[in-house]
Amino acid sequence: MSHFDIIVIGAGPGGYAAALLASQRGKTVALVEKNALGGTCLNWGCIPTKLYLGATAHLEGLHAQTRLRLCSGTIVMDMPALRKRKAAFVSATHKAMGSCLEKNGVALLKGDATLLDANTVRVTGAAEEVFTFSALVIATGSSSNWFPGLEPDHARILDSTDLLDLDEAPESLTVIGAGAIGLEMADFWNRLGTQIHLVEAAPRIAPAEDEEIAQTLHGMLKRKKWNIVTGKRVAGIGNEGESVLTRLEDGTEIRSAKALIAVGRKPNTPGLGLENAGVSTTGAGWITTDACLRAAPNIYAIGDVNGRTLLAHAAEHQGRYAVLHALGETAAPYETGPMPGCIYGSIEVMRAGATAAELAAAGKSVRISRANLGANPISQAHGQAQGLVKAVWVDGVLRGLTAVGHGASHLVTLAEIMVRDGWSRETAHEHIFAHPTLDEALRDALTAPLEDR
Amino acid sequence: MSHFDIIVIGAGPGGYAAALLASQRGKTVALVEKNALGGTCLNWGCIPTKLYLGATAHLEGLHAQTRLRLCSGTIVMDMPALRKRKAAFVSATHKAMGSCLEKNGVALLKGDATLLDANTVRVTGAAEEVFTFSALVIATGSSSNWFPGLEPDHARILDSTDLLDLDEAPESLTVIGAGAIGLEMADFWNRLGTQIHLVEAAPRIAPAEDEEIAQTLHGMLKRKKWNIVTGKRVAGIGNEGESVLTRLEDGTEIRSAKALIAVGRKPNTPGLGLENAGVSTTGAGWITTDACLRAAPNIYAIGDVNGRTLLAHAAEHQGRYAVLHALGETAAPYETGPMPGCIYGSIEVMRAGATAAELAAAGKSVRISRANLGANPISQAHGQAQGLVKAVWVDGVLRGLTAVGHGASHLVTLAEIMVRDGWSRETAHEHIFAHPTLDEALRDALTAPLEDR
Numbered sequence: 001m002s003h004f005d006i007i008v009i010g011a012g013p014g015g016y017a018a019a020l021l022a023s024q025r026g027k028t029v030a031l032v033e034k035n036a037l038g039g040t041c042l043n044w045g046c047i048p049t050k051l052y053l054g055a056t057a058h059l060e061g062l063h064a065q066t067r068l069r070l071c072s073g074t075i076v077m078d079m080p081a082l083r084k085r086k087a088a089f090v091s092a093t094h095k096a097m098g099s100c101l102e103k104n105g106v107a108l109l110k111g112d113a114t115l116l117d118a119n120t121v122r123v124t125g126a127a128e129e130v131f132t133f134s135a136l137v138i139a140t141g142s143s144s145n146w147f148p149g150l151e152p153d154h155a156r157i158l159d160s161t162d163l164l165d166l167d168e169a170p171e172s173l174t175v176i177g178a179g180a181i182g183l184e185m186a187d188f189w190n191r192l193g194t195q196i197h198l199v200e201a202a203p204r205i206a207p208a209e210d211e212e213i214a215q216t217l218h219g220m221l222k223r224k225k226w227n228i229v230t231g232k233r234v235a236g237i238g239n240e241g242e243s244v245l246t247r248l249e250d251g252t253e254i255r256s257a258k259a260l261i262a263v264g265r266k267p268n269t270p271g272l273g274l275e276n277a278g279v280s281t282t283g284a285g286w287i288t289t290d291a292c293l294r295a296a297p298n299i300y301a302i303g304d305v306n307g308r309t310l311l312a313h314a315a316e317h318q319g320r321y322a323v324l325h326a327l328g329e330t331a332a333p334y335e336t337g338p339m340p341g342c343i344y345g346s347i348e349v350m351r352a353g354a355t356a357a358e359l360a361a362a363g364k365s366v367r368i369s370r371a372n373l374g375a376n377p378i379s380q381a382h383g384q385a386q387g388l389v390k391a392v393w394v395d396g397v398l399r400g401l402t403a404v405g406h407g408a409s410h411l412v413t414l415a416e417i418m419v420r421d422g423w424s425r426e427t428a429h430e431h432i433f434a435h436p437t438l439d440e441a442l443r444d445a446l447t448a449p450l451e452d453r
Numbered sequence: 454m455s456h457f458d459i460i461v462i463g464a465g466p467g468g469y470a471a472a473l474l475a476s477q478r479g480k481t482v483a484l485v486e487k488n489a490l491g492g493t494c495l496n497w498g499c500i501p502t503k504l505y506l507g508a509t510a511h512l513e514g515l516h517a518q519t520r521l522r523l524c525s526g527t528i529v530m531d532m533p534a535l536r537k538r539k540a541a542f543v544s545a546t547h548k549a550m551g552s553c554l555e556k557n558g559v560a561l562l563k564g565d566a567t568l569l570d571a572n573t574v575r576v577t578g579a580a581e582e583v584f585t586f587s588a589l590v591i592a593t594g595s596s597s598n599w600f601p602g603l604e605p606d607h608a609r610i611l612d613s614t615d616l617l618d619l620d621e622a623p624e625s626l627t628v629i630g631a632g633a634i635g636l637e638m639a640d641f642w643n644r645l646g647t648q649i650h651l652v653e654a655a656p657r658i659a660p661a662e663d664e665e666i667a668q669t670l671h672g673m674l675k676r677k678k679w680n681i682v683t684g685k686r687v688a689g690i691g692n693e694g695e696s697v698l699t700r701l702e703d704g705t706e707i708r709s710a711k712a713l714i715a716v717g718r719k720p721n722t723p724g725l726g727l728e729n730a731g732v733s734t735t736g737a738g739w740i741t742t743d744a745c746l747r748a749a750p751n752i753y754a755i756g757d758v759n760g761r762t763l764l765a766h767a768a769e770h771q772g773r774y775a776v777l778h779a780l781g782e783t784a785a786p787y788e789t790g791p792m793p794g795c796i797y798g799s800i801e802v803m804r805a806g807a808t809a810a811e812l813a814a815a816g817k818s819v820r821i822s823r824a825n826l827g828a829n830p831i832s833q834a835h836g837q838a839q840g841l842v843k844a845v846w847v848d849g850v851l852r853g854l855t856a857v858g859h860g861a862s863h864l865v866t867l868a869e870i871m872v873r874d875g876w877s878r879e880t881a882h883e884h885i886f887a888h889p890t891l892d893e894a895l896r897d898a899l900t901a902p903l904e905d906r
Contacts (some may be wrong), residue, residue, distance in 0.1 A: 020471050050830055053834065054831060054834020062515075070508050071508075071511075081521075311887075311888075313885055337885065416884060416887070431772070452530055
């Protein structure tokens with residue numbers, strides 16, 4: 001029975017970063033993965049969608065500049081070729097990750113992991129082996145979630161993985177769930193000519209975002225002729241003839257060639273044997289962690305599986321912390337700081353830090369300042385005359401920064417830095433913003449007149 | 454004879470910002486402009502080129518994705534329509550600037566300004582008027598510079614303004630001068646199918662940039678089949694039949710349909726009567742300033758005309774400082790901090806802070822760290838697999854950050870902040886970089902192994 005200083009279960013962005021850091025700190029490390037390296041992010045999530053969006057950005061450009069009557073033309077995408085390119089990119093990344101693990105002396109164990117007790121894990125792959133560990137990092141991530149009656153048939157009613165494998169653009173697509181995944185997928189196919197129906201049970205699309213940002217996004221998508229329904233649940237979905245029929249709770253029916261179900265995520269905890277190690281879960285199985293991301297004295301849970309923040313970079317940040325904490329290099333509780341997040345595509349959303357509503361709910365006296373991202377010359381140059389940047393202030397200190405419009409994802413790290421470093425309005429004047437850049441819209445928002453919320 | 458607390462000569466980015474700030478501080482302010490509001494930047498420089506590059510970004514996308522065989526198609530730009538859109542945007546900005554000046558109580562005086570003494574200026578427009586001032590800000594900018602025998606005929610041998618007014622793409626273009634203006638113009642027309650010949654007298658293109666960055670850019674442009682000649686002066690240029698013939702000093706001849714001369718700038722000082730106010734100049738007429746941007750006790754010179762940094766945002770930053778200094782709100786010498794700058798287009802360059810060569814020449818012990826911008830998933834998604842980010846360190850403190858590749862201009866404000874705030878390698882770990890973003894390439898460069906220069 002082999003022993004490792006640290007065993008990591010799950011080779012997504014969080015587990016991979018944790019394993020590498022631990023081995024670079026001189027520890028013996030094993031990384032257990034039953035599937036491909038890179039997790040959801042690389043294989044079915046962030047990376048494939050960004051490859052698809054990047055490879056079709058010129059379609060959106062053609063639409064935008066054609067609307068302005070500056071050009072004419074046609075572009076035909078070769079979807080099988082795009083799929084192949086995605087597969088090649090993902091496969092090359094697998095190889096690069098594998099050789100990096102090898103170079104750093106991380107043992108990669110292929111198989112399913114099950115905890116036998118608080119110091120022992122069984123890995124069942126080609127063979128079955130048992131290992132002991134001093135510390136364990138659980139980084140098994142999450143999967144698409146289905147509700148009864150709202151499940152993909154993988155033929156016309158699809159999940160996000162199915163939807164990236166279509167050979168041609170469906171004539172129409174009903175997207176159920178208007179979070180980041182639903183919005184990005186809808187945008188991609190819309191560029192290829194698909195009519196979009198977007199259904200969200202919450203009162204607004206992008207429900208995790210600032211209300212005004214979400215409303216601005218809604219208006220911008222309506223101008224792209226999306227059919228958007230909010231505040232209504234799906235009562236049923238099924239095939240009818242050659243179409244998918246989506247029935248809403250109020251009786252509305254939407255017919256479309258395909259449908260995407262993107263209503264949430266569930267934790268990958270079944271079969272892990274958590275109960276054998278004294279690890280408890282909540283809700284659908286999310287692992288309960290303390291202030292130091294511990295599920296047990298020597299067991300950490302990081303990334304999606306602890307339910308804190310379902311984002312690749314959050315997992316990576318937590319993975320790094322868990323290793324440093326396990327090695328005694330930090331004793332402080334885990335702090336995220338202002339978490340950055342984006343919705344990518346033709347119209348993008350970014351946010352770092354708190355929304356005005358969150359701060360107001362916490363009893364803070366909130367002030368806001370705004371700039372029109374659509375007035376920015378770089379946005380105008382790309383044919384987008386709408387957009388919004390919104391800064392949120394408490395006692396003269398920047399506490400949140402969010403934007404919607406052309407290229408907003410390019411602003412997210414700036415926003416993270418400005419919020420984390422607690423910029424004042426004067427800080428924005430001290431820096432020189434290159435002209436012309438989209439970044440100037442952040443400066444404009446930070447220095448605009450303050451208003452009540 | 455009217456008196457103003459502050460008179461500003463020149464309504465480019467620097468003069469405009471200075472005039473607005475002074476009036477917002479409660480001073481009586483006049484702004485003298487003989488031409489259009491906005492200066493070179495708005496009317497013939499940064500903004501028109503960025504509108505042209507933004508409006509054709511999808512052509513570059515089509516080329517890039519077609520090279521990867523992911524799509525096929527054609528796009529035809531309507532150049533007269535693009536010119537009209539540019540004119541409309543510029544004109545709308547003139548109106549917005551004019552009404553902002555009016556709202557802030559700035560007197561806009563149309564005409565030529567001539568100093569009569571250190572407290573008096575004559576403005577010759579429709580009428581001739583004389584004004585006195587307590588403080589003066591000279592912000593008259595710069596113009597394209599020609600050398601004898603290397604001058605535009607505005608028919609086939611063009612300046613950058615002519616080149617934005619062509620109705621169709623020339624079959625070929627010889628660009629003389631491989632600085633930002635030459636490179637951006639060449640890129641624009643190359644997107645529309647023009648074969649590019651690029652001639653630079655300095656040993657390398659982008660001579661103001663880090664040598665390795667410039668070399669990487671050179672290699673990337675060669676892959677786009679640009680004919681690049683460096684280290685050779687132009688001996689003569691003239692019309693020959695239907696072509697332009699450019700003869701280099703070594704006898705090489707380049708024939709092309711058009712040529713662009715973009716070899717530098719000269720200060721707009723003739724006729725200002727500087728000698729009457731005790732203001733001295735150097736070289737081609739650049740105004741000499743002290744550590745507080747003063748050309749005389751109550752006269753400031755800001756922006757291009759003082760020859761310090763020929764960039765719109767530098768002028769704006771200097772304009773703000775000059776007003777605060779004139780009002781006694783600051784007494785400290787003027788400091789730029791790490792100046793950000795970009796070359797825009799299909800392959801972009803950004804820089805903030807010092808280059809390794811500059812620091813080494815100043816006797817510093819320099820270390821560098823690098824990342825491959827082309828390996829970044831966002832760059833890959835846009836079909837660009839090459840690029841470089843380079844960080845320059847002295848004593849563990851970031852002193853310069855520069856990059857070349859897809860979308861590098863989006864990184865320039867991040868670079869400015871990181872260098873100005875003196876990031877260490879550890880600072881890069883403390884922040885969370887959203888995944889996937891181009892920004893991660895900066896983090897990768899900052900945390901990569903240190904190397905000797």
